[in-house]
Amino acid sequence: AAMGQNRLINLYDSFFSKVNLSIAQILFGVLDLESKEGYKNLKNTFTQLLEWGILPIVNENDSVATEEVKFGDNDRLSALVSLIVGADVLLILTGVEGFLKEEKVFPFLEGISKDDLNLAGGPSGPGTGGMFTKLKSAGLLSEAGIPTAILNGKKIHAIREFLEKNSVGTLIAPSGNRVFSEED
Numbered sequence: 001a002a003m004g005q006n007r008l009i010n011l012y013d014s015f016f017s018k019v020n021l022s023i024a025q026i027l028f029g030v031l032d033l034e035s036k037e038g039y040k041n042l043k044n045t046f047t048q049l050l051e052w053g054i055l056p057i058v059n060e061n062d063s064v065a066t067e068e069v070k071f072g073d074n075d076r077l078s079a080l081v082s083l084i085v086g087a088d089v090l091l092i093l094t095g096v097e098g099f100l101k102e103e104k105v106f107p108f109l110e111g112i113s114k115d116d117l118n119l120a121g122g123p124s125g126p127g128t129g130g131m132f133t134k135l136k137s138a139g140l141l142s143e144a145g146i147p148t149a150i151l152n153g154k155k156i157h158a159i160r161e162f163l164e165k166n167s168v169g170t171l172i173a174p175s176g177n178r179v180f181s182e183e184d
Contacts, residue, residue: 005059012057022054027061033080046085079137082146090141091162092134093153098170099131107166111175112139138172148172 009025016023026045032038049056058081059074075092082090098105101119109116112135120131131150138148151158151169161168 008059009057016055022052023057024049024054026056026058028058029061039084043084046081050085073133075133075137079140079148082141083144087146090138090146090148091159092137092148092150093158094131094134094150095152095154096131097152097155097168098150099135106170108171108173109138110173111142112136112172135172142172142174143176145174145177147174 005025005027009023012023026042026049028042032042046056058077060077078090078092081087098107099109099116099120100106116135117132117139120135134150138150141148149162149169149171151162155161155168158168162171
């Protein structure tokens, strides 16, 4: 993990520098969120980077995480980051078209039900969580008033099609009210 992070961040830097976008790496773990001070430090770091126009590249600090204190998957991590920054929406890019019900993409969910989670199952590829963790994360955000979209990241222009036409993927709408304040 420690060696791979360097390679990944160099790759991201090479990619984003082509479009004149600076990046910064943020590695953190569960313990960083357990104290109010740790949470506040993370929130301030994200806020400052975004104000400076710098794209945070976020990952769990895998080289020091243990089974007892790890997020477990990037879907959960992305939901927590969305809560920390008070995101307008979370886009989860994956290798499938969206959440499938009866072998068809289900374009819209309002919140996440137990039936949805049962249909999702577990990991379907090399990842750790599959659609189940994506829906769990979307459910957490839905309750906090943040929508989530699950899109096929392998599809060219999937993000643009979602943002402009809402014609791809699955949108999980907020079921709760936004719960953010300046003091968060």
